Amino acid sequence: MDIQKLKEIDKTFRQFGIEGEDTFKIIATHYLNIHTPKKVSKELRAFWNQGLELLELVNEDKIARQTLELIITSDLYGEGLPILYQYFLTKRFRDLSGKFFTPKSLAKIMTSMLPIKNGAVIYDPTCGGGTFLLEASKRWTNKECTLLGNDVDKLLVVLSEIILLINKQNAHSLNLTNLNIYNYSNEVTSLSGKVDFILANPPFSISVESFKTRSKLFEKGYRNSDALFLDFCLQMLKPSGHLVCLLPHSIIVNKEFEKLRLVIEEDWEIAAVIVMPEGTFNSTSNTTTRADILHLRKRSNKKHVSKILFGNVSNLSETISNNIEFEHLNDLSIILEELGIDVNSEK
Template sequence: MDKKTTQEEINRTLWEACDTFRGKIDSSIYKDYVLVMLFLKYLSDTYKEHLEEYMEKFKGNEVMVKRAMSRERFIIDEKCTFDYLYTKRNDSNIGEIINKALAKLEEDNPGKLRDVFMSIDFNSEAVLGKTKDRNAMLRTLIEDFAKLDLRPSKVGDDDIIGNSYQYMIERFASDAGKKGGEFFTPSMVSELLARLVKPKENDRIYDPACGSGSLLIRVANQVPGRKVAIYGQERNGQTHSLCMMNMFLHGIDDAKIEWGDTLSNPLHLDDGKLMKFQVVVANPPFSLDKWAMGFAGDNDDKFKMEASLDPYGRFNWGVPPKSRGDYAFVLHMLHSLAEDGRMAVILPHGVLFRGASEGKIRKKIIENNLLDAVIGLPEALFYGTGIPACIMVFKKNRNRTDILFIDASGEGNYEKGKKQNKLREQDIEKIVETYENYETVDKYSYVASIEEVKENDYNLNIPRYVDTFEEEDPVNMDEVAENIKNIKAEINKVEEQMAKYLKELGF
């Protein structure tokens, strides 16, 4: 029996492929080259195996083979295959050859691969160095990937490739520190969000700051057979490309992932209005500075964001401060929520209590009975930041007016790591169960009435509602007095002994 290509083997080969670049280029840049090559190798190996199968099935009848191949997921010209690039690996213009292959792939698959590779240049002197160094790097990269057999018959389970892609993105996020948080949400945090919003069959699922798509995939995986419609938007071109490839490698061919600034230029529209979704999730950039610059036009210097500048009316409840875009994303998401919609968003704790315009927006959201729960998370869960975050859960048409507060930040509710803490399965289960039961649990959760929240002037700071103070055992004063007495006696003995020694020494 043929030996299968295992998950570990793929992961190891991919990580070794990174050695080609380490020390020469920052990992936040070279990740794109490694991940594009993985995607190309997978497409190429799959296409090649299917071609061989059809040649055998149709006994070499080229017309019938061509017709069958035209129905493949992706059309791949011979000059776009990994094998062709391998034969050209020693050519002096190998970077240009790879670029042409990617451009041809896009051209032949406009419905799926349009703009997927436009943000990556395998012939860039600025990124990959002068010709000799660049060619050496690209040759080594191609040779590393030649060791991998990614044909479906060798890989077996489709998810293995997607899992490897995800593994690499997570490793890069860890490597990239603060920048890592821009394109990847730790998998167990994504899992928690996915379980909180409970997607159902045929739901539209949307992430307005989708990064590399890991959160969307986690939410889709909650539904058997992923029978949902996936929508996302990402403003970073390279991250948008990663997201598209991530979807394809997870067998999701119909995701609608747009490229652009969601706040100033939302691209998921119905008849010129914001499209509505049953499920909305996001881990937007924390407190994004200059979030409204896309509205500025040419008058950049004296620009002041006003609600009237947004054609979709998202900021009528208040305009978030220019240096903190947290509520800009929340308001966009709420305006994108369908009537039976559920929404969960990861945010810094400041959104719970900051005043001024953020306080006014918070009050409006609560008065409109949209906030369902506030969940405090442990510190250091996210790449590049030690600060603890929270999850705000929103619902349209709620059948209650209370708000549930959960403090899951205490010891025992997570696993401590050297650089980063982790949520375990049991921690997620505890949060989800408490949310589903919507109950007060001593030192963990509290169901606050709307009156209590109003009395607190709409301040949602979790310690105001969940008392996690642990009382210390009462002190036995008789025991303390006895201890003091014994210590004093001990000191007297030592002092007497010291006096003897000093006398002997003549002092």
């Protein structure tokens, strides 16, 4: 959805004194009314009820109704809801919480780096609007899997639930939580050693002063969210489990992270490091943060990786957007070909 359309939607609802989060609620509620998912969490039920009350305020208005219909017609299954969330809750994105969503096309590429395993447990511990879980659900088609999502932001957990209930297959079970992954509660650690695949774009480089649980990287002096995130994933994965994530470019290249990289090599087999250019997140936020794709496998007594792929995507030519076709991703598609990955294959 382009910025002009978003502005028009904003204008339509402002006439009723509705703005920001409430506009997002009305739109999401319209999706819920159309798809009427059956088993919903109590948090989603409360959100839906609030949305219904707001919807009543605009229901009599022809333009407002047409606007909602247009949104649905252009995106029947609500895959663009994270974009609407970002637009209508911009304030949340202005703070330093590192909430920039992964463009759908990039999430699809990263998900295609995972092998499809029947019954896999797939986890995104910082799931935002559920983009990775949605791509995993598409990739697994009607094969069984468990989709686990978590986010510290309640509203994002609700957003993930909406998108996944509308889009996932019956063979996929879904469990979403609202926890702080840097605060190892019993609920957080209950997944230790149980996860096959982690897909994630965690918040970048947030400094963390104290951390109660054991973290090898934290003890080595890396007191930031990136280091804790890596140790967190190591704990959650089964031996040989896969982590495909985005991490700040500085981790890959800066001298200050040399020791961190050595620890990574002790604990993980490195399958791929793909350096991305600036502008990767242009379509979902105005951050210039550089992020790289990392594909790691938790070490076990078996060696899995015979060839490490180091890719440098110097040019995306067109910014990754939510509609772009993969053929246009240039360097990245060449790199994936090298890996034998066909992003459009569902096999």
